[in-house]
Amino acid sequence: MPLSEALQRIADEWNAPMDIDPAATEGLTAKPVVDARSERDAVDQATRGLPVAVQISDDGRIAIINELVVIARLNEAEDNVLVRGATSSSRLGQSLREQPRNTQVISSKLLERQQAQTLTEALANAGGVVANTATVQGGVSFSVRGFDSNGAVNGLPSASSSTFAAGTTLPLANIERIEVLKGPDAILLGSDNLGGTINIVTKKPYAEERLHVTAETGSFGLARGTIDANQSLTRDDRLSARVIATAATADRNFGGYRGNEDYLFAPSVRYKNAKSDIIVSATLGNQLFGVVPFTVMNRVTGEPYDIPDGQPLIGGKDQGVQIETTQFNAEISQEITDWLSVVARGQHQTINFALRQYSPFAILDNNGLLLVSSSGTRQTSENDTVDAFGRISFDTGAVSHKIVAGMTVVDSKVRAIYAGDGGLFPYNFLNPPATLRPLARNYNLSFDLDSTQYGYYGQYLIGFGPVHLVAGVRHNNTTITSAVSGGTPVENETNATTPNYGAVVDLTDHFSLFGSLAFGYVPVTTLDRSGNTLPDIRSRNAEIGVKWDLFDERVLLNASWFNIRQTNLLDRDPVDPRFQISVPGQQGEGIDINVSGRPFRGLTVSAAYTRTNYKFLEPSNTLGNTVNGQPRDVYNVYASYERKIADRMKAGIGASVSGRSSSAIDRLDLYRIPAATFANLNGFLSIGDLDINVGVRNLFDAENFNPTRSINYVPLGEPRTWRLTVGYRFF
Incomplete structure (x- = not known):
């Protein structure tokens, strides 16, 4: 059955006025509707997998329109110094601006302008972070607020190599941003990171x-x-x-x-x-x-x-x-x-x-x-x-x-x-x-x-x-x-x-x-x-x-x-x-x-x-x-x-x-x-x-x-x- 006809039948059966965009439903065939519990359930079944969007107004009125096209865009850190978007360092979906902590973002745009080549050079932009290049084991690590940190990659704890903290060896060419998260973060990473975390994205x-x-x-x-x-x-x-x-x-x-x-x-x-x-x-x-x-x-x-x-x-x-x-x-x-x-x-x-x-x-x-x-x-x-x-x-x-x-x-x-x-x-x-x-x-x-x-x-x-x-x-x-x-x-x-x-x-x-x-x-x-x-x-x-x-x-x-x-x-x-x-x-x-x-x-x-x-x-x-x-x-x-x-x-x-x-x-x-x-x-x-x-x-x-x-x-x-x-x- 054509989708437009099926939606109109649902509206009539449930006595629920519905706004249907003819351009959105043209040429589409409705999916089967079985034992629907409500008009919303019936609409969801009829449109499942089809390229249309279902919107519900504050008064409960249903509208069927062309599907909203959402695509991936270049991250702001590659084009700006100031970064505001949501981050992998928060499971609550908060931006760094919204988190109750002092945070700093070092964007790839800033590093590009500075011609930074290593994470040590990049972290010169961060307050409270000290790179430790002084080790007879040949490694590079860093501390945040006086405590050694193992760091994270994309919000996940990572392996360390000898005295190299996680992420310190990643080439900057593939780094979108460096998030400097001040203060301990056992919620994010579990153990280690007593003073803070460097999250490499x-x-x-x-x-x-x-x-x-x-x-x-x-x-x-x-x-x-x-x-x-x-x-x-x-x-x-x-x-x-x-x-x-x-x-x-x-x-x-x-x-x-x-x-x-x-x-x-x-x-x-x-x-x-x-x-x-x-x-x-x-x-x-x-x-x-x-x-x-x-x-x-x-x-x-x-x-x-x-x-x-x-x-x-x-x-x-x-x-x-x-x-x-x-x-x-x-x-x-x-x-x-x-x-x-x-x-x-x-x-x-x-x-x-x-x-x-x-x-x-x-x-x-x-x-x-x-x-x-x-x-x-x-x-x-x-x-x-x-x-x-x-x-x-x-x-x-x-x-x-x-x-x-x-x-x-x-x-x-x-x-x-x-x-x-x-x-x-x-x-x-x-x-x-x-x-x-x-x-x-x-x-x-x-x-x-x-x-x-x-x-x-x-x-x-x-x-x-x-x-x-x-x-x-x-x-x-x-x-x-x-x-x-x-x-x-x-x-x-x-x-x-x-x-x-x-x-x-x-x-x-x-x-x-x-x-x-x-x-x-x-x-x-x-x-x-x-x-x-x-x-x-x-x-x-x-x-x-x-x-x-x-x-x-x-x-x-x-x-x-x-x-x-x-x-x-x-x-x-x-x-x-x-x-x-x-x-x-x-x-x-x-x-x-x-x-x-x-x-x-x-x-x-x-x-x-x-x-x-x-x-x-x-x-x-x-x-x-x-x-x-x-x-x-x-x-x-x-x-x-x-x-x-x-x-x-x-x-x-x-x-x-x-x-x-x-x-x-x-x-x-x-x-x-x-x-x-x-x-x-x-x-x-x-x-x-x-x-x-x-x-x-x-x-x-x-x-x-x-x-x-x-x-x-x-x-x-x-x-x-x-x-x-x-x-x-x-x-």
Whole structure:
């Protein structure tokens, strides 16, 4: 039966007036209607799977119209500095503006203008975040508000490779935005992330034709090429695909070690309509990094040793790490009814990590003698994560409600193999010997670490007028199994329940107050000398602040005061140094301000400032009196101005100043890393579809050192370098 005739019969039978658009029903045949309970049920059965939309007015009148076409669009983070949309970091469907926490988004548009190449460079825009490049294991990690964070990718916890936190090795070419979430977030990720989270969101397909090619060159023989191709695959634009590929190489890094190589292939497919959004993607990467250039402290002068430019402290050029990444992601968001949505996300990640470098483990005297390791490691990390939840939204009178319930399963396997022919040996870098012990080659000592985490969570958001209150709770069950070199596996199980509370009060349409009380934890399986398991490490973050939309919502300001407190930490047992004990933890209290947007035509701004006063809850002779590796002040200011100078021609300039205060190296505050400030400058020109960007980093060639917790490994900051990027949009 023709659809128009079937709908008219339904209207007559149920005595329900109905608006039927003839153009919408023309040529369509109705589906069978069986045992309909109401006119709405009958209409739903008759139109199921047909390209029409059913609308219900406030008075209950049914209208059948042409189906609304909803397709995927380019995410705002790829075209703007200010990002307002919903985020994978909130299961309640909130934007970062709506969440009761201090948040900061670093968009890919900003990173493109700054010519950022690594996550460390990108996170220079974030207040309260400190990148840790000072590790003899050759890794890069980061801390948020003084606590190490494992991070997340697309809102899911991910595997770490050695000391590389999740996401720190992802090429920026495939990153849509970086969300800096301040404060612990056990609700989102379960364990770890005591002080905050870096959520890395990868790029997605959209329903437009695009081919953008960029080429980059710069200091130390840098050469990089990137292709970003996007295409709608169907006539209705619901199915689209995207491929991002990049290849990069360099002759060396500024410390004289091997040049970085970076290879990425990242295809993705997306289906989107009015009720469904399905994304499947892969990330295949191979990266080779030279050792982060470093020096050591002079214990007599209390200053870092000067070393010749471009010369490794120990050994030759061919030292570094290799990371091979294979990652698959799938996400399904489905609107079941106008009040119920379900989301399911899955991620598989395999990381192969290999380290070859000479690592200084101790300073033996004041005349340049070091204790050096020639050992290496190879590690494979496999991580499978599934997260699924349902979200219910409804109103009762003037009160709105959102309820979320779901679960997360994380299965992680880490297998590390250490060199058996490496070892420690003395080495004087001021008077190096004629020959140097070769780096290890035989790997036969293994360590296995398997963990399975089951997390069950719920959240409730209630709103009445300008007041929005949220509460959440998560229960985690974690099983950790470890084995050394084929020995008997040791299994430990931990359970933890963590709550989370927040409130947002909209005083005006553009000005809001917020407050939150959030908790985090890290499961501990370490035994003390009596054979008892030490207590889990927990944190609590109390925060109040404001969110202010300025310049007709073109600029967003976040400002807050926070107090983050760690219950306990692990320290060396003074009775038997082979074991650890639990001692009172640390506290950080401070202010956190960030602002981003386009206040005027052509002007873009992004700035962040964090001041945190750290202290141990109970200083002691063994623990020390100073929280090390954490500068009190971290800041960044970026501004750019672009202006049209002719038809299809624009030119602009961008500049940034970033830095940090001095920080203690050791917990007794005997040695410090000096304060550092450095400036970057970019000039850009667009002529039609051609984009040119010329940049100088560390414009004034300021000497700087990165924060560290070891006097025998002081990472050097990059000297003045230049970069040239040329991009062309073919369509």
